[in-house]
Amino acid sequence: MVSRDTKVTAVFALLGTALWLVAGQLTDVQWIQWAVLVGVGIVVPTLLNERRG
Incomplete structure:
Protein backbone atom coordinates (compact mmCIF):
# COMPACT_ATOMS: atom_id res chain seq x y z
CA MET A 1 0.00 0.00 0.00
CA VAL A 2 1.23 3.49 -0.83
CA SER A 3 1.64 5.83 2.14
CA ARG A 4 -0.17 9.14 2.36
CA ASP A 5 3.14 11.04 2.31
CA THR A 6 4.06 9.39 -0.99
CA LYS A 7 0.70 10.28 -2.50
CA VAL A 8 1.02 13.93 -1.41
CA THR A 9 4.55 14.13 -2.81
CA ALA A 10 3.53 12.54 -6.12
CA VAL A 11 0.58 14.90 -6.60
CA PHE A 12 2.68 17.98 -5.89
CA ALA A 13 5.52 16.72 -8.10
CA LEU A 14 3.08 16.41 -11.02
CA LEU A 15 1.51 19.79 -10.19
CA GLY A 16 4.96 21.38 -9.93
CA THR A 17 5.94 19.99 -13.33
CA ALA A 18 2.73 21.25 -14.93
CA LEU A 19 3.16 24.70 -13.40
CA TRP A 20 6.81 24.74 -14.46
CA LEU A 21 5.72 24.15 -18.06
CA VAL A 22 3.13 26.94 -17.78
CA ALA A 23 5.72 29.27 -16.27
CA GLY A 24 8.00 28.46 -19.21
CA GLN A 25 5.29 29.66 -21.58
CA LEU A 26 4.62 32.84 -19.59
CA THR A 27 8.16 33.98 -18.80
CA ASP A 28 11.70 33.51 -20.02
CA VAL A 29 13.17 34.18 -16.57
CA GLN A 30 14.70 30.86 -15.59
CA LEU A 48 2.86 19.50 4.46
CA ASN A 49 4.24 16.06 5.28
CA GLU A 50 6.36 17.40 8.14
CA ARG A 51 3.49 19.41 9.56
CA ARG A 52 1.17 16.40 9.58
CA GLY A 53 3.87 14.42 11.34
Missing part, protein backbone atom coordinates in the same frame (compact mmCIF):
# COMPACT_ATOMS: atom_id res chain seq x y z
CA TRP A 31 14.93 31.48 -11.85
CA ILE A 32 11.16 31.99 -11.72
CA GLN A 33 10.58 28.74 -13.59
CA TRP A 34 12.91 26.83 -11.25
CA ALA A 35 11.40 28.50 -8.18
CA VAL A 36 7.96 27.28 -9.26
CA LEU A 37 9.26 23.76 -9.92
CA VAL A 38 11.21 23.44 -6.67
CA GLY A 39 8.71 25.36 -4.56
CA VAL A 40 5.62 23.45 -5.63
CA GLY A 41 7.27 20.13 -6.39
CA ILE A 42 9.56 19.81 -3.36
CA VAL A 43 9.13 22.47 -0.68
CA VAL A 44 5.33 22.48 -0.35
CA PRO A 45 4.87 18.70 -0.05
CA THR A 46 7.80 18.46 2.36
CA LEU A 47 6.30 21.13 4.60
Whole structure:
Protein backbone atom coordinates (compact mmCIF):
# COMPACT_ATOMS: atom_id res chain seq x y z
CA MET A 1 0.00 0.00 0.00
CA VAL A 2 1.23 3.49 -0.83
CA SER A 3 1.64 5.83 2.14
CA ARG A 4 -0.17 9.14 2.36
CA ASP A 5 3.14 11.04 2.31
CA THR A 6 4.06 9.39 -0.99
CA LYS A 7 0.70 10.28 -2.50
CA VAL A 8 1.02 13.93 -1.41
CA THR A 9 4.55 14.13 -2.81
CA ALA A 10 3.53 12.54 -6.12
CA VAL A 11 0.58 14.90 -6.60
CA PHE A 12 2.68 17.98 -5.89
CA ALA A 13 5.52 16.72 -8.10
CA LEU A 14 3.08 16.41 -11.02
CA LEU A 15 1.51 19.79 -10.19
CA GLY A 16 4.96 21.38 -9.93
CA THR A 17 5.94 19.99 -13.33
CA ALA A 18 2.73 21.25 -14.93
CA LEU A 19 3.16 24.70 -13.40
CA TRP A 20 6.81 24.74 -14.46
CA LEU A 21 5.72 24.15 -18.06
CA VAL A 22 3.13 26.94 -17.78
CA ALA A 23 5.72 29.27 -16.27
CA GLY A 24 8.00 28.46 -19.21
CA GLN A 25 5.29 29.66 -21.58
CA LEU A 26 4.62 32.84 -19.59
CA THR A 27 8.16 33.98 -18.80
CA ASP A 28 11.70 33.51 -20.02
CA VAL A 29 13.17 34.18 -16.57
CA GLN A 30 14.70 30.86 -15.59
CA TRP A 31 14.93 31.48 -11.85
CA ILE A 32 11.16 31.99 -11.72
CA GLN A 33 10.58 28.74 -13.59
CA TRP A 34 12.91 26.83 -11.25
CA ALA A 35 11.40 28.50 -8.18
CA VAL A 36 7.96 27.28 -9.26
CA LEU A 37 9.26 23.76 -9.92
CA VAL A 38 11.21 23.44 -6.67
CA GLY A 39 8.71 25.36 -4.56
CA VAL A 40 5.62 23.45 -5.63
CA GLY A 41 7.27 20.13 -6.39
CA ILE A 42 9.56 19.81 -3.36
CA VAL A 43 9.13 22.47 -0.68
CA VAL A 44 5.33 22.48 -0.35
CA PRO A 45 4.87 18.70 -0.05
CA THR A 46 7.80 18.46 2.36
CA LEU A 47 6.30 21.13 4.60
CA LEU A 48 2.86 19.50 4.46
CA ASN A 49 4.24 16.06 5.28
CA GLU A 50 6.36 17.40 8.14
CA ARG A 51 3.49 19.41 9.56
CA ARG A 52 1.17 16.40 9.58
CA GLY A 53 3.87 14.42 11.34
